Amino acid sequence: MGKQWLNLLLLPFLLFYTLPAQAAEKEERNWQDESIYFIMIDRFNNGDSSNDYEVNVKDPKAYHGGDFKGIIQQLDYIKEMGFTAIWLTPIFKNEPGGYHGYWVEDFYEVEEHFGTLEDFKKLVKEAHKRDMKVILDIVLNHTGYHHPWLNDPDKKDWFHEKKEISNWKDKEEVENGWLFGLPDLAQENPEVKQYLIDMAKWWIEETDIDGYRLDTVKHVPKVFWEEFAKEVKSVKKDFFLIGEVWHDDPRYIADYGKYGIDAFVDYPFYYEASKIFSNIDQSIQPLYDVWLRNKTFYQNPYLLGTFLDNHDTVRFTRLALQNKQYPVTRVKMGLTYLFTAPGIPIMYYGTEIALDGGEDPDNRRLMNFRTDKEIIDYIKKLGELRNTLPSLTRGDFELLYEKNGMAVFKRTYKNETAVIAINNTSESQKVHFDNEQLEPNKELRGLLAGDLVRSTKDGYDIILDRETAEIYVLTEKSGLNIPFIASLIVIYSAFGFFLYYAKKKSKK
Template sequence: MMKKLIAFITLLLLSSILLPVQAEEKDTWEDEMIYFIMIDRFHNGNTSNDFEVDMNDPRAFHGGDIQGIIDKLDYIKDMGFTAIWLTPIVNNESKGYHGYWTEDFYEVEEHFGTLDEFKTLVQEAHDREIKIILDLVVNHTGYQHPWLQESEKQDWFHEDLPITNWDNQENVENGRLAGLPDLAQENPETRKYLLDMAKWWIEETDIDGYRLDTVKHVPKDFWEEFSKEVKSVKEDFFLIGEVWHNDPTYVADYAETGIDSFVDYPFFNEATRIFSKSDQEIGKYMEVVWKRNQNLYDNPYLLGNFIDNHDNKRFARLAIEKEQDPVTQLKQALTYMYTAPGIPIVYYGTEIAMDGGEDPDNRRMMEFEDHELVSYIASLSDIRKNYPALWKGDLEVLLDQNGMTIVKRTYEGDSLIIAINHTTSDQTVTFTHEQLKADLQLRPILENTTIIDDSDGYEISIPKETSEIYLVEEATKQTNAQLWIIVAAVVFVVGSITIYLFKKRKQN
């Protein structure tokens, strides 16, 4: 009888430990956190492919390669990232260090490594539960692509005309962007080649998604077929498109093509404007964006939020130009990006407050250092991973006053409060017991700021230009640490009883 009782208690303990893990089902992409790498400018892991490297020329190859990324996978994982977006890896013409001047769609750029090395990267990333998103260009080729010299492929390209009217969609789709030869996707042969190529990379390397370059320069009917074709190869394959436009409605129109997500330029425009300088209103914008995206998209949680990328001045430069401390402003912006609805995308170098002006200055070689932003991003990632309210919860602005903003994110009864003090003075806010309900309390989980609990409610103090995230929980709710102490105590008691009974039986 005693053996059965002990077995039952043991099974009960195991169930209590395992059930919470099994109960939380992982969504496909809403909870991802993406690290964006320009391959040539990240890390040089193999010096044998360093021909034509010139560190003094910002438009030349600098030596970053696939092996360099493999070497730094643990660094990326330790910051909490669950996916990596890579600039194009296909073979490029001379000085195509960035990957956007394709010379051969089926070959890996020799400066970056080999196809086998890339397959190893994908496998090593998957072993660490990190997904790989590959940048794909189907709008144009490099300036000197061999097809341009082949008479039978002249109709694979549009006429050599520049884009002169950005409000004319036909001109935007058929004109040459920056003079690059513009592919004619309406040509059945060209279309088939591009579709077959896109499917080949998935089948050959097991990548998890494409970041689609220059989406608005390619007809929508092509993207409709493209989306169906690539997902016929891998059902959960992720497509995030670049529609570089300031009008949210224009961007959202491309969601009808089957593209899952978009890098959110409207978000970027406002976030960089607001956070590159203190004393800017935040909450009103957050609420407007959230409601707008809810109306525009079937799943607004899939939009890619970013404050830095390879085509614009770095955020640190924007802060410096406004005579602000870039690290302070980056912490604020990153907190906002990680707690707003959408997938956070961090451009390499942001974690060290890398400076950089217009292209190509915003593509400097990465420097690895023990920077405070590295651990700050890791903390934000850990919070976002553990609290689904941040990646699929509703949003409510509780306070928005002269740069002091308090936002509530709620999902299935669980709530987090995000307090962003974007002012140049310390702020104190009081939550009454009526606001939180008598059985609820706030627990800081980011910076461990001060909370005073008195008869009136909870008074929180946020130092100037800092942020805090609070968990709203039951006043008597046990923390994970407390639960483990209880489990350990029960196991100890059960073990002691077992030993006692064993000794007694032996004596008898």
């Protein structure tokens, strides 16, 4: 009985501190509203020891035991952080040593270390039950080093001539060369093209996945992507294609968007974000400039996948340590921008525990679920706000102020305005905004850290401690809340009467 009354007493306070009621009405969800948690299957969670063949967690190039059942066990953990989709490394049967999934031996079989086809189908179903989407990494450029086709006389023309890439500016070399010595498939061969398209369609039909992350896009001819995209999208409505074009020029990347690929992982964003947020007192202006270029070159820049690191780069935590910075704080700063700037945020597993790691394979360490929850709790707040405020996924993006790492952005969608303030400097900062920059006679209500900034006749003053951030919404000024106060009086009166009655009854 006591616990029930305690909950009753807390209820009005919980209601009082909920998100502002003026948040735009919920609209149909689309891909730019998603946030993606990226998992290297073998390195995430071991949920089934029966498939632990030749597992050695001390060998960074061996299997570590992660599997589909392990991911299923952690879906609620991922969802509670606010993520709405998962991206998985390739699940196809790999040749020995292919823990990462990129050395395919059979495109139609599941890697036995990860489980069975039925296990994967269950993973997709369990994700869908939680309203989470599943993106599968698919490799269409090459096979494993010792694929059976290499010894099949009938398939000798399924591969390009063995030749390394020496001139990375030569389009023909990039598309036909053997990347890291991996046998390069000849997609211009009608049989190869049809095989790859049929295979990709089969996985959609068989498992009900929601999208493909396309590996090594620039190493495959653009004409292939055009037909591939058309065919796979005919299988499932709103099927999503996000491509990896590893390049620093957005014009080079954006050109592939003409051939049916919906979006791309944003490497120009990564180069700036990883450098800026892994250190302190770094101007955020270059990141905003990336956005301005993206608006110019991409048909829909809101679909770009933004990230701080991934399985091919040095861990963000390592960059922070190299800069003699505290990784937890650096991760918080970087993720704040990632979750509030335009684009689809992609977070690599382990970032939520500041997992360290250098070059591949050190950047693929085994996940640890028994660590400090400081960043996880912070991500939960970011995830909730991103999933609640349409301005953070659909709004325009305007830089109001930037100086040496202190930056304030404004995002507006319909009647909702969010203001994101990030102090990535070594000192407390105060920034003034006049009534032309922000609508007058209102207040900025902080939803991340609980700050409140009321307007004066001159505008607004935002004050932030060093290495902190706040996400505000622009709302009507909050005066005395008469209905709220009245409800408190009624509740406490009722509670007092209950105590009096209970005491009187106990005496009897």
